[in-house]
Amino acid sequence: MGEIFSKANLIFMLNGLGMTIVISLATAFLSVIFGTVLAMFRNYCRGKWRFLSVFASAYIELFRCTPNLLWIFLLRFTLKGNAVIISILAFTLFTSAVVAEIVRGGLNAIPKGQFEGAASQGFSFLQTMWHIILPQAFKMIIPALLSQCTTIIKDTSYLKAVDIHEFMRNSSVVLGSATGITQIIALYGFVLLTYFVLNFILSCGVRSYQKHLAVA
Amino acid sequence: MVEGLFNPDRWEKAFESMDTFGEGMLMTLKVMIVGLIVALVLGVIFGVLSTTKIKALQVISRIYVEFFQNTPLVVQVFFYYNGLPIILKTLLGASRPVRLSKLLLGVCGVGLYHGAYIAEVIRTGLEAVPKGQYEAAHSQGFTSLQAMRYIVLPQTLKIIMPPLANQALNLVKNTSVLALVAGGDLMYHADNYVSNSGHLQGYIICCVLYFIICFPLATLARKLEENAKKTPQPKKKKKMEVA
Numbered sequence: 401m402g403e404i405f406s407k408a409n410l411i412f413m414l415n416g417l418g419m420t421i422v423i424s425l426a427t428a429f430l431s432v433i434f435g436t437v438l439a440m441f442r443n444y445c446r447g448k449w450r451f452l453s454v455f456a457s458a459y460i461e462l463f464r465c466t467p468n469l470l471w472i473f474l475l476r477f478t479l480k481g482n483a484v485i486i487s488i489l490a491f492t493l494f495t496s497a498v499v500a501e502i503v504r505g506g507l508n509a510i511p512k513g514q515f516e517g518a519a520s521q522g523f524s525f526l527q528t529m530w531h532i533i534l535p536q537a538f539k540m541i542i543p544a545l546l547s548q549c550t551t552i553i554k555d556t557s558y559l560k561a562v563d564i565h566e567f568m569r570n571s572s573v574v575l576g577s578a579t580g581i582t583q584i585i586a587l588y589g590f591v592l593l594t595y596f597v598l599n600f601i602l603s604c605g606v607r608s609y610q611k612h613l614a615v616a
Numbered sequence: 617m618v619e620g621l622f623n624p625d626r627w628e629k630a631f632e633s634m635d636t637f638g639e640g641m642l643m644t645l646k647v648m649i650v651g652l653i654v655a656l657v658l659g660v661i662f663g664v665l666s667t668t669k670i671k672a673l674q675v676i677s678r679i680y681v682e683f684f685q686n687t688p689l690v691v692q693v694f695f696y697y698n699g700l701p702i703i704l705k706t707l708l709g710a711s712r713p714v715r716l717s718k719l720l721l722g723v724c725g726v727g728l729y730h731g732a733y734i735a736e737v738i739r740t741g742l743e744a745v746p747k748g749q750y751e752a753a754h755s756q757g758f759t760s761l762q763a764m765r766y767i768v769l770p771q772t773l774k775i776i777m778p779p780l781a782n783q784a785l786n787l788v789k790n791t792s793v794l795a796l797v798a799g800g801d802l803m804y805h806a807d808n809y810v811s812n813s814g815h816l817q818g819y820i821i822c823c824v825l826y827f828i829i830c831f832p833l834a835t836l837a838r839k840l841e842e843n844a845k846k847t848p849q850p851k852k853k854k855k856m857e858v859a
Contacts, residue, residue: 461834462827464785464830464834465785465826465827465830465831465833466789466826466827466830467788467789467790467791467792467803467826468789468792469792469793469795469796469803470792470803470819470822470823470826473803473810473819474816474819474823477810477816477819478816550685550686553688554688554689554690555688556688557688557689557690557691558690560690560796561795561796568690568694572694581702581703581706584698584702584703585699585703588695591691592687592691592695595686595687595688595691596682596683596686596687599685599686599687600682600686603686
């Protein structure tokens, strides 16, 4: 038991956990930006900009209807360069589509009068978005965005398939040296518990925020 | 790499090995259908349990939901693939690790994982209908079954159908986790094809095939969502009859 949770092994696995968190944070940050842009394209691009709306719809459909692993493999196979950056790119590609749908739900919930009110005060479209619509929409969708973050953290374990040194991959390496049933159970328990604690804290945050919204 | 996409010879070769893709597609569909049934059964059982008044049952279903929702599917499937056989070997006293078949591996993986999500969907659906509705139905002379059938279930179904369709969609996408444990599904065969030939066509075909399965589900989810938002209108036909 002692040798499997040796200092070197623990540091190795925790380094992986660090990588998991870095990839998750970067993905969450980038996808919120791209997702919001996509959602605005899809909802508001009319007239001569209509092609942007069509593009956004097609993008969202494509990435909603294909597995994440496909894009992880595809980008790893076609792009050359830093493997971690490529993975973040792949994650951002498909998470943006999901975030776009979440943001769109928020945008659709804003009453039309808000746009008219802003227009009557001389706000341009972008000003209306930035100062009036998006702040209200984001307040509503923060719970959904945070649950998406737990999905991102969980899905980073798919990166084991392309040998990124994230938590699951590093733990599997340690697992390779495990002998006997107690070591295997202890190690799987450790991995599951770590992911659980990480995600459970996030989902508790979601719940308390929802209560806070309901009270306010 | 990308310029090879427009090479007709490579496309021809890819279509020649369509059999392997078909085999993978069949596996993916099998895992999807059986997995969906397992997930639905588990979801309904644990969803209903969490709305009962018995505390112990609530706690059990809470633990199930929280555990499976907060740990990655990949780790769970690896456990069924690597860990469980050795544990089973010790428990059953077998001479070698008791391996699960690939189909069982996939079904257990997505079934248990999405069962937890579906349980949450069912719970919110059941809790969304206020108790006053039962009481009002009873006061109007409905029996419990009638109240369920005509008052409660129609409202519950309207709430739970869109997220259920979404879960089915996610379940299909998550069957690709089998590729990580050489599960012989569509993703696995596509990845094998690309690794062996170096031709990107394998991924494109795989993408199209997944899209064919998932797009109807995504469209269904959207339609159901739009339906749920509408306020119910009285049926016009009946009105005519009355008039």
